[in-house]
Amino acid sequence: MSKSSTSNEHALVAIANMRRIRRQRGISTQKLADQITAKGVQISRSTIVNQETRRSETASMTIDQAIGLCRVLDITLDDLIDPALCETCHGGPPSGFTCNTCGRRSRRTNRAVENAVERLVDSDPPPADLAARVIERRNET
Structure with a gap:
């Protein structure tokens, strides 16, 4: 497996996890973009929509975007790229809470x-x- 395909696989998992966590928490793509931008990483709603729907030929997420996303969702980078997430909290229980299913804490x-x-x-x-x-x-x- 080439380095680029490994990176793309991580990006695909990260984007899928972003979408699941965002939807589970009831955060709109606009609100997520605004919150990530407030953390110092410029990203637009359309970029998030394109990532989630994979409209671009190759799905991608920059390191800065991933770090901003983790800060906003209060998850670690490992949680973001981990394909085996809990079905209840999707790897990211809300800030200050612990998932009753998997025991993962924010x-x-x-x-x-x-x-x-x-x-x-x-x-x-x-x-x-x-x-x-x-x-x-x-x-x-």
Whole structure:
């Protein structure tokens, strides 16, 4: 498999995931374009529509577009190009939530859990039983 076909396959998966997540969250193509542009990446509604409907000969997504999209949808690049997404959250639960089906947390939720664990571990004296349970649960994910 050539390098260009691998890149195109990743782009196709990323675009399919973008569309699923966007639709699941009820975000219009115009609103998505506006939010990505607000994050510093210029993209138009027509570009997103063309990507999603594959009107162009070869589907493509720039790195900047992918990063802007991930910031807006609060997902990682791995989530964006992962073809095996959860049917419930499609790899991107809303910010601050955890998917009940796959257990995937939004990045904001992960940060909140990490901060809570640090506070528990750093408290004097640390609540040994509680901290151990929280750390164990964190390691499960």
